Amino acid sequence: MTNSIDVPVPAPRLSRRRLLGASAVAGAGLLGLSGCSSGGTKPRLDYWHLMSGGDGILMGDMVAAVNERSEFDAQQTVLAWGAPYYTKLAMASVGGRAPELAIMHHTRVAGYAPGGLLEPWDTTELERLGIGPSTQPERIWEKGTYEGEVYSVAIDAHPFIMMVNTDIADQAGVATPDGLVEFSSPEEMLEVGRRLAEVTGRTGLSYGFLADGAQMWRFFYTLYRQQGAEMTLNSGEPMQYEMDAAVVALDTLKSMLDGTVTSANASIDSAIAEFASGTSGVLFTGVWKTPTMLDAGIPLAATTIPTMFTEPAAYADSHAFVLPRQSVVDPERRAAAYEFVASMLKDSATWAQAGHIPAYLPVVESEEYQSLPQSSYADATEIINYDPPAYFTGSGSDFQTYFAENVQNALLGRIPAEQGMLGFAERIDALLAAPNPVA
Template sequence: MTTDRRAAPRLSRRGFLGAGAAAGTAVLGLTGCSGATGGRTPLDYWHLMSGGDGILMGDMVAAVNASQQAYTAAQTVLAWGSPYYTKLAMSSVAGRAPDLAIMHHTRVAGYAPGGLLEPWDVAELERLGIGPSTQPERIWQKGQHEGQVYSIALDSHPYIMIVNTDHADAAGVLESDGTVEISSPEQLVEVGTRLAEVTGGTGLSYGFLGDGASMWRFFYTLYRQQGAEMVLTPGHPAEYDMDAAVTALTTVRSILDGRIAVQSNDLGGSIAEFVSGSTGILFTGVWETPTVEDAGIPYSAVPIPTMFSEPAAYGDSHAFVLPRQASVDPDSRRAAYEFVAAMLKSSGTWAQAGHVPAYLPVVESEEYQALPASSYADVTEILNYDPEAYFSGSGSNFQNYFAENIQTVLLGRTEPQEGMTGFIERVNSLLMQPNPAAPAA
């Protein structure tokens, strides 16, 4: 299902925010039924959400706190990326971690082996209405490590394609359902060229300068669409497909010709040119859909097109984890379970950030299905997380290492095979080093 804002009236983001909060409060009143006597149990909650995401997270925490009398969650917001994950690891090592924290699903492999996280009690989660039947299978499985559940996803946030439907219609590439058919690298070039003829400038928007995450997301999407695997096993060289990697990089580079797409754009520049109406297609993450919505341009947001043999899209998930503590307060631990269940059940609010809620009853609700974001909810079926390693995942240096070797490829200064070889050499050096968070043998 896709969304063309010209087609039919739909519930606005702000309208659903109010409806979601009201519905969430009604549901949440059923969950917070226990706590310490003599007052609410305090719950220390860390996360790394800022900007619009941070506002929505704060709204959700406030709604959960107001919905019951058992506990009060106090949020601590830390800087995104390495600063956050470093401080979380240090607090766990010292045994003075928060009761609850947000972590990307892809970071669990670096934290669970060393005992920095504690596993969730699945039976207790299911008592509260959360379990494998309430989340897409591949999202639930990603939260596991060696048979235990360490992270409970709040969402998934995949790489998608956003289309200016007016430009696409004028270029003759808009399908009746609001999508644009791009089934091969050659068709990507053709569509981009036709859109450029309409805009009078460039046809596609893609920003990557100085941004390893943007480079990796597009590359890994096209790499996985070829059915190629990347396996990172400690103590062994990386297993990967050089031919598929070269094809993926060549495909990205084919649009960076100054006509189809700007040859050297950063992420902010690509978004700015798209929302100004200067281009017809934007390749980006779902978190940019609110920016496009607020710009007021006619658009459809859809899963990334399948340009090779297999549907695939890069993605990650914000997830709840239990950092290791030297001494666990049973009331706080009980509150953490109840708080997570409440947050998932009210995650319609979180959908305002463009993320796809992981809690299936929310995704299946009429309120969510009325949102523009529902047009790419099915992307969870083709979601591909980073190859698992202690050094990979969102907010790690893994994607920076990719940028160190691949930016010059995209700029046309080095060849794809040379850039990929340099990246794999860096990865192999890390694979020969022990996980610094793992216990000594």
């Protein structure tokens, strides 16, 4: 295989502090080792990811399709989602025995790149293969950069969205011509919810949040950013945020939970069950639930959450390809990693079937993708907002858990919203005051 990539000098050994820091970032877990030779004639490419269920099936299909036409053999290792995965990836990178390629959420790069756990992508080689800033939405491409270098190349964006049962919306008299519902303020949202509830006889809007920091944070951050509010996490400084906007966002969520507009104590599973059974007309959830609802036969329309304040905004994350740190880079395998990523992005219409928005613009613009129901929210890439960067934020981290620990009681009406937010800020300030364990 032709290789146009320079082989880096073996990376220096990480310090004891960085070794301990990698464990601190990822949490508890065991070291996962990538395999050696596949025993075949093709060079082996070890590839780790955390996709399971329907996502995992589609990922496996895509890997198999790439292998059929490639001069390498990509071998996928599927690990448990969340802290176990990120632990194993970090420790494998520290030990110099990481896979040649891995999936990481865009939001986790800030915790891994500073400590040398990832290697930057050669943008010249990516461009040669047709991948670059002109082929991805600006917000997605920029999120993969750290200190001027590209560390993660996204295959998708998966925002928090609104799903609508078009039949129920039509019966309630709140449907737009394309079957959606519209509202431009919290008050209008509540009114739409009440009218939908009159049709279902149960609730109008489904939103699961109990004991689920991710669900709480996704909707909160959407409403917080819709107010134009910023949140900045700088090491050694208190969390910078806008209390007034935070209180408005939390009070808006609390106002829904009256038992009619929205169930007062729903989990994500019960909220999904409500919507799938037709006992609510709207579901607030991630795009990955789109196939579930289509398979259930729900007459479905989906879009970003309507702008209720001054600016359109949607919380999102992205699955992205990263190069874990290698003690010695095998040039043949490194070249295979680039070829593999380019092929996966160009084939991501398959990945879109899982509900995710492809990050590769030629796929988004293709007839194949535009014919999918999932394409109705593709414009979310223009308004997505990722977690504020810090070594402890991102999908699968404890950041959203800390949020839940402090604001759930505010949503349940047990404490004022301001008190919940102050508790969250105090917890984050403690992390910011401590040395970054991977710096």
